[in-house]
Amino acid sequence: MVMARGLVKRFGRLTAVDGIDVDVRRGEAFGFLGPNGAGKSSTMRMIGCVSPRTGGDLRVLDMDPDRDGPRIRARLGVVPQQDNLDTELTVRQNLHVYGRYFGLSKAHVRAKAVELLAFAQLTERADDEVDRLSGGMKRRLTIARSLINDPELLLLDEPTTGLDPQARHLLWDRLVRLKHSGVTLIITSHYMDEAEQLCDRVVVMDAGRIAAEGSPAELIGRYSTKEVVELRFRPDEDTTAVEDRLRDLTDRIEALPDRLLLYTTDGEAVLGAVHTRGVRPVKSLVRRSTLEDVFLRLTGRGLVD
Structure with a gap:
């Protein structure tokens, strides 16, 4: 066509x-x-x-x-x-x-x-x-x-x-x-x-x-993982040290102003390991990877006017 x-x-x-x-x-x-x-x-x-x-x-x-x-x-x-x-x-x-x-x-x-x-x-x-x-x-x-x-x-x-x-x-x-x-x-x-x-x-x-x-589905498989663990923190909390403590749990961690995203094949297992290491986020969740994760990885998170 x-x-x-x-x-x-x-x-x-x-x-x-x-x-x-x-x-x-x-x-x-x-x-x-x-x-x-x-x-x-x-x-x-x-x-x-x-x-x-x-x-x-x-x-x-x-x-x-x-x-x-x-x-x-x-x-x-x-x-x-x-x-x-x-x-x-x-x-x-x-x-x-x-x-x-x-x-x-x-x-x-x-x-x-x-x-x-x-x-x-x-x-x-x-x-x-x-x-x-x-x-x-x-x-x-x-x-x-x-x-x-x-x-x-x-x-x-x-x-x-x-x-x-x-x-x-x-x-x-x-x-x-x-x-x-x-x-x-x-x-x-x-x-x-x-x-x-x-x-x-x-x-x-x-x-x-x-x-x-x-x-x-192909793009999610190519550029992301099966699941994502979201760990939300207070906006004024420095998560740099937390990121270093968790880096070996997954192949990729993305740091945002108020949260960390851990990309993994087994979200529940990673979340359990996070708690075992004494990390206490304000809120946490496990979700499946989406096309939005792919989009943001390929194009970045900065605003485009």
């Missing part, structure tokens, strides 16, 4: 995407992860044929975006980072108007809108103006609108940012249903649990380059 080799995007002296290779297979959910400024959105805009590449090769739906942009866009669905719905129109009218942009007949658009309203669980709100919808409803409508042309490839830029947990899980369910119906998904997200839930494969981008690629 997408093939990139040495893909580059520059804005003046700034290199936003620095020679990446990407393959997206038909029917999968593929994720771009990375901190702000990593190059995710720039890559998505090139795939979506709205930003020309500076260098490298790019094929989308086996076509060249430079020559075949309109033909590619006709077969894409796009969910932008910010909802851009027509707020003065009703929910149903948003679908009708958008469908007409693709040259679809009025009868086809009306029938498709009924189907999409049901898919997005918005049938009862079909004649409400968009301004009256909650944030989660607006997001579902934006996704429904992106499907009006029956796209083969759906691009979703941070689809659940700002939503509450219930709305996020409902959107995840809708996206899983889309994937099972054969739609290929490309997703950018700052939520690592979202990537674990939805994506078959992900790339972690940092400073315009790909730092790692694989399934979420």
Whole structure:
């Protein structure tokens, strides 16, 4: 569905995407992860044929975006980072108007809108103006609108940012249903649990380059451990001496301002050894390693503006 080799995007002296290779297979959910400024959105805009590449090769739906942009866009669905719905129109009218942009007949658009309203669980709100919808409803409508042309490839830029947990899980369910119906998904997200839930494969981008690629399980196995022991201390407590006392218990310890993270294959055994050595944290827990541990190890914990 997408093939990139040495893909580059520059804005003046700034290199936003620095020679990446990407393959997206038909029917999968593929994720771009990375901190702000990593190059995710720039890559998505090139795939979506709205930003020309500076260098490298790019094929989308086996076509060249430079020559075949309109033909590619006709077969894409796009969910932008910010909802851009027509707020003065009703929910149903948003679908009708958008469908007409693709040259679809009025009868086809009306029938498709009924189907999409049901898919997005918005049938009862079909004649409400968009301004009256909650944030989660607006997001579902934006996704429904992106499907009006029956796209083969759906691009979703941070689809659940700002939503509450219930709305996020409902959107995840809708996206899983889309994937099972054969739609290929490309997703950018700052939520690592979202990537674990939805994506078959992900790339972690940092400073315009790909730092790692694989399934979420593969990346956790490659860059983290089975479990993590978190030992939390008072913010004013110096944990340097504690870290030295525990270093032989595990291959890797990460020190944060208020806690130590011990990466291990057997969290309960390590936690027992910690207590045996007289270390008394304010709070402790054993959890499984997640994609967030991988992400932070590859991209660091410093803030990126």
